Amino acid sequence: MPFASRLLTALSPTIRPLCPTSSTFNIFIRRTSPLALTSTITTTAPTRRLKTQTSSIAEFNSQENKTNKRDKMTGQNQALWLTEQEGDFVVREAPYWTPGPDDILVRNKAVAINPMDWKIKLFGKHIPFPRTFPAIIGADVAGEVAEVGENVTKFKKGDRVIGKANYVATDHPSTGAFQHYTVCPASGSAILPDSISFAAGSVLPLAISTAAMGLYPPHRLGLPLPSPSSDAKKGKILLVWGGSSSCGSAAIQLAAASGARVIATASAKNFAFVKSVGAEEVVDYNDDEEKVVQRLVERIRAMQGSSKDNEDIYGAIDAIGEDKTWRATAQVLHGLGGGKVVSFLPWGHEGAPEGVEVQGLNDTSSLGKLTDINEAVWGRFVPEGLKNGALKAVPAPIVVGKSLDALPEEIMKSQAGVSAGKLVIEL
Numbered sequence: 001m002p003f004a005s006r007l008l009t010a011l012s013p014t015i016r017p018l019c020p021t022s023s024t025f026n027i028f029i030r031r032t033s034p035l036a037l038t039s040t041i042t043t044t045a046p047t048r049r050l051k052t053q054t055s056s057i058a059e060f061n062s063q064e065n066k067t068n069k070r071d072k073m074t075g076q077n078q079a080l081w082l083t084e085q086e087g088d089f090v091v092r093e094a095p096y097w098t099p100g101p102d103d104i105l106v107r108n109k110a111v112a113i114n115p116m117d118w119k120i121k122l123f124g125k126h127i128p129f130p131r132t133f134p135a136i137i138g139a140d141v142a143g144e145v146a147e148v149g150e151n152v153t154k155f156k157k158g159d160r161v162i163g164k165a166n167y168v169a170t171d172h173p174s175t176g177a178f179q180h181y182t183v184c185p186a187s188g189s190a191i192l193p194d195s196i197s198f199a200a201g202s203v204l205p206l207a208i209s210t211a212a213m214g215l216y217p218p219h220r221l222g223l224p225l226p227s228p229s230s231d232a233k234k235g236k237i238l239l240v241w242g243g244s245s246s247c248g249s250a251a252i253q254l255a256a257a258s259g260a261r262v263i264a265t266a267s268a269k270n271f272a273f274v275k276s277v278g279a280e281e282v283v284d285y286n287d288d289e290e291k292v293v294q295r296l297v298e299r300i301r302a303m304q305g306s307s308k309d310n311e312d313i314y315g316a317i318d319a320i321g322e323d324k325t326w327r328a329t330a331q332v333l334h335g336l337g338g339g340k341v342v343s344f345l346p347w348g349h350e351g352a353p354e355g356v357e358v359q360g361l362n363d364t365s366s367l368g369k370l371t372d373i374n375e376a377v378w379g380r381f382v383p384e385g386l387k388n389g390a391l392k393a394v395p396a397p398i399v400v401g402k403s404l405d406a407l408p409e410e411i412m413k414s415q416a417g418v419s420a421g422k423l424v425i426e427l
């Protein structure tokens, strides 16, 4: 196969970005030129532009001045604005935000790039957020606390923190990561020990929240809550498809801290990494799918020992979120007699095999509302685990720029994917 075709195959999974109803909005993307990153898009049904509200950045800033009785912008904050749905990325002045009573304002020192960022830029009309433009996107920040809301007691100015930027839930630019100052909920932030760099810390927030929403709610996989001490009792088996990804490695770390015995998939070069974050077994997914599925079924049976009872198995996480990965993950559970898959592809799981329930995860930004789970994860496990080593700041950050200006190009380049790493911009 010519190099360009191999590259295209590697770059061109069937992608179904976040869609409100998959039957209406599934899109299949085939890149025709890896260099130009042009895409041919066919839709299973006529696409429909979701309703949005757009003003200019100048209008937004002027309105913000009036609403918050500012004379003018202070010049302290700059942001990467997305001008409109599938519009341009531009770096411009942004307000110096005031955090709400339960929030903190973080002076960002590092922000991480996620697959959702390029998907929003290229295919925003199929994605239900952001709805209001100009928008500031980005989900992961690490930095220093600049201001604390009046109800916040666990952080003070100057603390080193990581935080989940919650623009998906708020639809407000104050809560996007790609700027110098971001408002984060205190309940989705944690102290970052001095021993961990801002770049390393920035890889965690979205991955941790996404993994937690898959693992802990009773209607998902219902694992016991994680403990930062090493005494978690060894419990049931969990399959994580995509263990070397950012979300997959976070799922393994959380699950291991909940006592799960984890088996994961990854490329052979990443076996050591995946085991280092807590997987007991790793299987290479780069083979004929039937063989990989069979191998996983056999390994899980071996992990079970004499018991062949599916009560031993929590189920599976599809941390890659592609059509082929949730289907393969579901086939493994089917081979074991049934079970539940939580897929990080939010919608579009028609045709699961008999006995297998597949749930798409589309509510990561609601973790804060599940108080017990959020408190166990963000209140205890993340800060204590980072301090005592139970939680590693992985995958490794790959610093690809040192200013907001680097973001547009790096976001688009991130479509090519990373292996056991995460692209980070230091600020």
Ligand SMILES: NC(=O)c1ccc[n+]([C@@H]2O[C@H](COP(=O)([O-])OP(=O)(O)OC[C@H]3O[C@@H](n4cnc5c(N)ncnc54)[C@H](OP(=O)(O)O)[C@@H]3O)[C@@H](O)[C@H]2O)c1
Pocket (backbone or CB within 6 Å): 114, 115, 116, 206, 207, 210, 241, 242, 243, 244, 245, 246, 247, 248, 265, 266, 267, 268, 270, 285, 319, 320, 321, 322, 325, 343, 344, 345, 346, 361, 362, 363, 364, 417, 418, 419, 420, 421
């Ligand atoms: N639903 C939500 O709320 C939500 C939230 C966050 C992310 N997501 C989605 O979750 C997915 C993962 O995001 P991420 O940031 O964790 O990705 P990532 O770290 O960028 O993923 C890169 C990793 O994926 C692995 N990989 C690629 N194809 C694979 C396959 N077929 N089987 C197994 N592993 C494979 C690679 O493994 P090797 O290098 O070892 O081959 C690589 O290490 C994305 O689709 C993202 O949009 C969804």
